[in-house]
Amino acid sequence: MEFQIIWFILWGLLWAVYFALDGFDFGAGILYPFIAKDEMDKKAVIHAIGPVWNGNEVWLITAGGATFAAFPTTYAYMFSYLYTPLLIILFALILRGVAVEFRPKAVTDTQKKLWDIGIFLGSLIPSLLFGVAFGNIFMGLKFDDSGYYGTLFSLLNPYGLLVGLLFLFTFIVHGGLWISLKVQDTLAEKAMARAKKFWYLQAICAVLFLILTAVFTNLYDNFLKLPFWFAVPALAVTCLLVTGFYIMKNKRGRAFISSALFIISLVFSGVIGLYPNLIPSSIDSKYSLTLFNSSSSPYTLKIMTIVIIIFVPIVLFYQAWTYKTFMYKITEKELKEEGY
Amino acid sequence: MDTVLLSRLQFAATAAFHFIFVPLTLGLSILVAYMETKYVRTGDKDYLRMAKFWGRLFVINFALGVVTGITMEFQFGMNWAEYSRYVGDIFGSPLAIEATVAFFLESTFLGVWIFGWNKISPKLHALSIWLVALATNLSALWILIANGWMQHPVGYVINNNRAEMVDFWAVVTNAYGLLKFAHTVLSGWVVAGFFVLGISAYHLLNKNETEFFKKCLKIGAIFALVSSILVAAVGDFHAKEVAHTQPTKLAAMESLWNTTTNAPMYLLLIPDPENEKNSVEAIGIPSMLSILAGKKEIKGLKEFSPSERPPVTLTFVSFRLMVGLGFLFILLTLLVLIKFRYIENSTIFLKLLLWSIPLPYIAGQLGWIVAEVGRQPWIVYGLLKTTDAVSKAVEPSQVLASLIGFTVFYGALGIIDIYLLAKYARKGPEPKEV
Numbered sequence: 146m147e148f149q150i151i152w153f154i155l156w157g158l159l160w161a162v163y164f165a166l167d168g169f170d171f172g173a174g175i176l177y178p179f180i181a182k183d184e185m186d187k188k189a190v191i192h193a194i195g196p197v198w199n200g201n202e203v204w205l206i207t208a209g210g211a212t213f214a215a216f217p218t219t220y221a222y223m224f225s226y227l228y229t230p231l232l233i234i235l236f237a238l239i240l241r242g243v244a245v246e247f248r249p250k251a252v253t254d255t256q257k258k259l260w261d262i263g264i265f266l267g268s269l270i271p272s273l274l275f276g277v278a279f280g281n282i283f284m285g286l287k288f289d290d291s292g293y294y295g296t297l298f299s300l301l302n303p304y305g306l307l308v309g310l311l312f313l314f315t316f317i318v319h320g321g322l323w324i325s326l327k328v329q330d331t332l333a334e335k336a337m338a339r340a341k342k343f344w345y346l347q348a349i350c351a352v353l354f355l356i357l358t359a360v361f362t363n364l365y366d367n368f369l370k371l372p373f374w375f376a377v378p379a380l381a382v383t384c385l386l387v388t389g390f391y392i393m394k395n396k397r398g399r400a401f402i403s404s405a406l407f408i409i410s411l412v413f414s415g416v417i418g419l420y421p422n423l424i425p426s427s428i429d430s431k432y433s434l435t436l437f438n439s440s441s442s443p444y445t446l447k448i449m450t451i452v453i454i455i456f457v458p459i460v461l462f463y464q465a466w467t468y469k470t471f472m473y474k475i476t477e478k479e480l481k482e483e484g485y
Numbered sequence: 486m487d488t489v490l491l492s493r494l495q496f497a498a499t500a501a502f503h504f505i506f507v508p509l510t511l512g513l514s515i516l517v518a519y520m521e522t523k524y525v526r527t528g529d530k531d532y533l534r535m536a537k538f539w540g541r542l543f544v545i546n547f548a549l550g551v552v553t554g555i556t557m558e559f560q561f562g563m564n565w566a567e568y569s570r571y572v573g574d575i576f577g578s579p580l581a582i583e584a585t586v587a588f589f590l591e592s593t594f595l596g597v598w599i600f601g602w603n604k605i606s607p608k609l610h611a612l613s614i615w616l617v618a619l620a621t622n623l624s625a626l627w628i629l630i631a632n633g634w635m636q637h638p639v640g641y642v643i644n645n646n647r648a649e650m651v652d653f654w655a656v657v658t659n660a661y662g663l664l665k666f667a668h669t670v671l672s673g674w675v676v677a678g679f680f681v682l683g684i685s686a687y688h689l690l691n692k693n694e695t696e697f698f699k700k701c702l703k704i705g706a707i708f709a710l711v712s713s714i715l716v717a718a719v720g721d722f723h724a725k726e727v728a729h730t731q732p733t734k735l736a737a738m739e740s741l742w743n744t745t746t747n748a749p750m751y752l753l754l755i756p757d758p759e760n761e762k763n764s765v766e767a768i769g770i771p772s773m774l775s776i777l778a779g780k781k782e783i784k785g786l787k788e789f790s791p792s793e794r795p796p797v798t799l800t801f802v803s804f805r806l807m808v809g810l811g812f813l814f815i816l817l818t819l820l821v822l823i824k825f826r827y828i829e830n831s832t833i834f835l836k837l838l839l840w841s842i843p844l845p846y847i848a849g850q851l852g853w854i855v856a857e858v859g860r861q862p863w864i865v866y867g868l869l870k871t872t873d874a875v876s877k878a879v880e881p882s883q884v885l886a887s888l889i890g891f892t893v894f895y896g897a898l899g900i901i902d903i904y905l906l907a908k909y910a911r912k913g914p915e916p917k918e919v
Contacts, residue, residue, distance in 0.1 A: 205555070213577035217570055444653075
């Protein structure tokens with residue numbers, strides 16, 4: 146297989162893993178002000194994502210870095226075309242990171258309140274905007290060889306917003322399930338109740354997404370050409386239903402895993418539909434940035450493939466070990482001695 | 486103002502801010518790892534308290550290092566799209582490798598370290614902070630290999646209107662990058678050493694846990710002394726490499742206008758770039774510049790057209806101040822060790838140490854000014870001009886708005902960070918036997 150195609154798959158995989166991981170701590174951050182009423186609850190929710198959010202976010206940095214290394218032209222134009230939305234995402238991510246780390250060190254009620262807002266907004270904004278960005282990429286951006294013609298407001302079109310909401314609700318469900326696994330008693334029940342509610346919204350958005358994608362994008366073309374690829378969106382639908390099923394049955398671990406698989410198969414459905422484009426041009430497909438016209442040289446791709454093949458399994462191994470180590474219910478005793 | 490200038494200002498501001506947090510983590514991670522290992526080996530609870538106390542300050546600082554690091558990555562594409570397109574084939578690889586090889590390790594195991602005190606064995610816990618320390622320094626290696634390539638491009642051909650990599654090994658073993666890595670990382674260790682010295686001095690001044698903080702002071706002093714001697718030594722090699730590969734930068738660092746054989750070094754010198762000369766040149770040491778540069782003949786700035794010269798005064802002053810500070814660090818740390826037995830009684834000296842905390846930070850920033858301003862007008866030395874590197878799709882108004890946004894936002898974060906560091910530094914370690 147050509148290295149460009151390997152890197153296209155890796156590109157999709159890095160984004161998929163990123164959303165499956167950071168997605169739940171975004172979701173937890175969004176639910177946080179609504180389900181955590183007292184100081185103990187708040188500490189518990191922050192503690193639920195504390196040990197892992199940082200490692201999760203590195204998947205974004207790696208996805209960015211890999212795009213830079215493997216598809217520099219895409220990297221250059223995607224980041225400069227989407228300047229303003231990316232800037233907003235960036236500020237939100239900074240705000241959230243700092244808020245999660247510094248909230249436990251706040252002393253006065255005002256400080257605490259400000260960090261609480263930081264955690265909430267810093268989780269909400271990227272969830273929504275990443276969806277909007279991907280929705281617009283699915284539709285194609287308005288650019289030709291002389292530049293880009295869109296604005297922040299042209300990105301906020303109905304389809305872009307729909308994908309934004311789909312991401313948002315998906316992450317809320319995902320985060321609710323994670324919290325319910327990590328905390329005890331009433332707080333866990335509250336998180337579960339939210340996950341259930343938002344699952345319905347998520348399902349409605351998913352159905353609308355399936356229909357409107359046919360109207361607004363060309364993603365289905367690839368599937369109609371090679372129908373066996375329909376297996377991937379079918380898997381996404383199945384995972385979503387299974388998530389709902391396990392939520393109703395109150396099997397939280399299984400619901401969380403199928404929710405993660407839903408995110409991964411959803412991203413791959415989009416990636417398959419995009420092929421061979423990374424960023425399609427909505428003006429004319431001859432301007433589209435594809436994995437062939439925007440990639441690095443075969444030599445660079447080969448070097449990078451070797452690096453990734455050696456190191457990504459190692460990363461997955463120790464991150465899995467971390468999840469195993471921290472896969473326990475947080476106790477009240479622990480929260481009291483928490484000094485960081 | 487145009488996009489180039491605004492983008493440069495923004496990059497300088499965000500990079501400088503990022504580099505307030507990074508250097509401390511390079512060295513402090515090692516010191517915390519050393520303290521915790523001492524505890525695991527000896528069972529001496531003081532070392533555990535030490536690791537926890539300095540570790541907490543490390544964590545506060547680390548959070549901001551990470552989040553401001555994302556900005557750096559995003560900015561290449563956002564503000565410097567033409568640069569990214571032109572060099573991505575080469576420059577992107579070390580960045581991606583940094584994330585894959587180092588950054589995951591660092592972030593994951595810092596999480597383990599912070600939350601793992603009662604979850605994993607003490608040995609494994611100490612190992613996780615060692616992994617953090619290793620990964621932090623490994624991160625710097627890959628970033629500085631990338632930066633080293635911008636300073637001295639190697640292992641490439643120009644093809645398809647961009648630089649394409651033909652020799653990965655040459656990029657990785659680029660002497661410029663490796664020397665810069667050693668110089669930068671060691672300077673970060675000096676920052677950490679002085680951080681420990683200064684805060685320990687504060688507690689000694691207040692007669693708080695004298696025995697505990699004298700131990701810390703000694704660790705900090707030895708670490709800072711060794712590091713600052715090494716920084717100077719590596720700096721010397723690095724200057725020779727600069728002389729070899731970036732003649733305009735060297736000439737600007739020394740404000741040398743005419744090509745000179747056996748060039749002297751003037752202890753007192755005031756550049757006058759407008760008239761292409763120095764208004765004051767006094768106390769010359771014969772041949773010193775040639776000896777330090779490792780070259781008999783040193784090219785002067787007049788050899789290059791004015792459009793290819795970096796800003797002379799800024800480069801020159803930054804370089805002199807950095808070197809001066811470097812020698813001061815060696816002197817100060819030597820004094821600490823000489824006076825160590827009764828140091829708790831010399832109030833003035835302790836105060837001096839406390840007020841020295843910002844100095845290595847300043848030296849580091851000055852070093853970056855020399856490296857990056859001294860490289861102008863090139864973004865990739867000899868290959869691509871900074872003016873040709875900016876994003877075409879971005880309007881000056883967008884960059885201006887984001888620059889203001891960064892300034893306000895980063896300003897607030899900086900204040901909060903200093904407030905928290907000061908608060909926890911003042912608080913001191915946990916009381917004995919909890």
